[in-house]
Amino acid sequence: MYNFLLHFHSINRWLVLIAALIVIIQSFSGWRNHSPFTKGNNITHSAFVGFVHLQFLTGILLYFVFSPITQQIFNDFGAAMKNSTLRFWAVEHILGMFIGTVLAQVGRTASKKATTNELKHKRAFIYTLIALIIILLSIPFGIINPETRPLWR
Template structure:
């Protein structure tokens, strides 16, 4: 079960990075070209948010139930904080991804309330862009490359 969930979590990571990048590029082009906010722009925002939500659920299942890394960290949290790998998964990865998810949801909410297309693109670019940077920082690249 753990291996399957971990593979799903890893696969969703690449999907998130791809959808986020496509969304950011499309919004960037929309903001600079001063085009109208299209249905496809809205769908991209919904898709990015939905995939992030699915990733959260899979991540929480791993974090709270199946990951041997977090299980080890929770057994002696004080010692885990002194171990960079355990601290990363038990605290840093988790918190940064929650912040990224919150930014995506805030950006999505503010975008829906904005009236002008330029404002929608601008708000989305700021919130989704910051979330994207946080996501990139929170990915355990040493495990991806290895």
């Protein structure tokens, strides 16, 4: 189960990133061009949030149940905090992803509740961009953390 979830988590991250980029491009264009917020915009934004939630759920399962890395961390949390790689997995990765997930959902809700098309696009753009930045910083690409993982499993 661990290998399946790890591979799924690795593949789904690309869906999250692609959907985020599509939402950002669509919403920026719609905001600047004063375009209507179409059914397509709505579907794309929903898909992005859905992929984010699926990614977070898979990550929670890995974190608390299946990952040998987090099992090692939980055995001696104090020692893990002194190791930058273990600290990344114990705290930084999950916290960043939690914040990114919350921002994606709040952005979706704020966008849906907006009263004008321009405001819908603007909120979708801002929240998705901030969520994407935090998510990118929290992915083990070696950007702000010592840990790197393969781009594709």
